[in-house]
Amino acid sequence: MLLLALILPAPMASAQPQRQPAPAGDVAGGRDHPLVGRYQGATLRFYRQRDYEELRLVNRPSLSRDVREQGAQRHERNSIAVAGRATRLRYEGPEGRSALEVLRNHQERLRANGFEIAFECRGADCGTPPDHWSAVVNAVPQPPAHGMTPGWATQSYSFARLARPEGDVFVSILAVDYQSRSNILVDVVEARPMEAGRIVFIDASAMQQSVERTGRVALYGVLFATDSADIQPASRPTLEEIARFLRANATMNVVITGHTDSQGSFEHNLGLSMRRAQSVIASLTREFQIAPARLTPFGAGMASPVASNDNDAGRQQNRRVEIVKR
Template sequence: MRRLTITTLALALLAAPVAVEAQQRQQPAAQRAPAQAAQGQDHPLVGRYEGSQQRFRQVRDYEETRFPTAAVRNRQGGQPRLDAGNSVAVAGKLTRLVYTGPADRSPLEVVRNLQERLERLGFGVVFTCRMAECGGSGSDLWFAVVNEPPIKQTIMPSNWEGGVYALLRWERAEGDVWVSLYGVPNAPGGGPATLVDVLETKGMERDKVVVVSADEMARAIAASGKVALYGILFDTDRADPRPDSRPAIEEIAKYLRANPQVAVIVVGHTDSQGGFDYNVDLSRRRAAAVVAILTREFGIPAARLTAFGAGMAAPVASNDTAEGKAQNRRVEIVKR
């Protein structure tokens, strides 16, 4: 096997990964990795395989995605899906990189070199597979891994029959790090294409949502017939509102009590991540859960409330950015 090329920073990380990583982040990028500066910075924990070329790099400070933890075999609407049964949902800083080459190397050799490098740093292997072991002929995992994360790119060739995948996790007190490695053959120019996703978990900034008051709801509904609420929060793939959604639901109840003649539609909305039919059903169940709380705990007559799920069909912003997705994940109160 050809050895894995790693920068001076990566060598230092072998001895003291946490402390050195923090120290190096304070240095200019040119000092950390001058050899790769023209192509884009490698992730310091992963490095790159000797002779490979970086073709894509994008970083988002906070994102949520799923990584496969088992073979991907289930389909919905003709497309493979990642869900709680075959993957793990994680959120934090996401770095997505794509490398191609070298021309005389296999995807297996490149991915295994990167995997061994990470294991030496303290990462543990969560899941690994090759070709049909990954689901179907390997195509199901290809679609899930390449298309599921919120950062899109078009460089990875669809040559899944020779694909190899590995998911690793490093458990740290300051936040876990997940690394997803996926290699396929026959990249442009020859050799493998390697997709590297690094997610450094961290807590999302809290207390950023302002609860819309009953009076503000009344003004918005009078002006436009609806109001968008961002204070009703849900965990990933769950329909029941989180406990911190209570203040927003209380304001809906106040508005309805102050306007007893009004009937409303409670509409659930999602971003574009996941299957269309799945998101429509999830948004409907979320809207129904809000209706159930309003009737059961606040005494609002069920005849005044209609639950509806719009899924991803009515975005108010682009789903290509984390900020846009956050705007699209909402509950709306629409005057009926």
């Protein structure tokens, strides 16, 4: 049996990892995940990584009733919801190597890295024919650009979990035979631990309680494009709750404070955090008719962290908007 070959060094190595040249045929910008690796001789055909994504990964057989059913319940019976840094990869295996052999090698590597194989299946054991396994890909809300071919009868699948203090890691691997090669779809989600500052929706009532208790409330639902003061559309629910809180406290004046992580210069982050605070105020006054005189913008930059800036999880906590009672 072939052994998995990692392109990146093992994550426990003390030396700084060196980026190796991509193997011939790999998609531009793609790279192996260090906890999963690749089967020797496989080619990376699709790669995408997002800093934060919410996915459902299959952890039980997919039954015909799940395929027919519409809405959220379609996948709740056979998948688990996970959130965090999400990486999707699709490999094309070498000539003559079966999907099962590829999957078994990946499982070997995962176990060596401390993973528990929580669910695995082959062929019809994965669910009810004829559409029993197209749900594996469909359960993950990402576009079908990965290039997997539907309607497999030879699929092998594995769902694994690694428990670790800094956040659990979930891996799903779907391997199918196609002509004389295998296709391998890998999803890796590195969950953010609760203490590391998950993006949390805070409603007006929770804002009220926090301000009454501490005089301030930190919000992670106001999202900006990278290095920009442009508010992203997904921020609207939190902005609506801020407006509701302010209407319920009509005599209260507040400071809208922008906070950044430590990436970039001190002066740049001061300016960026101020522009972000001003953008929030502009939205509250223009879209929700909150009186401008009640709102004072302030940019704290990187000067008031709530977590370490030495890792991604800490930096995510430090990027926030705060409401401070005046």
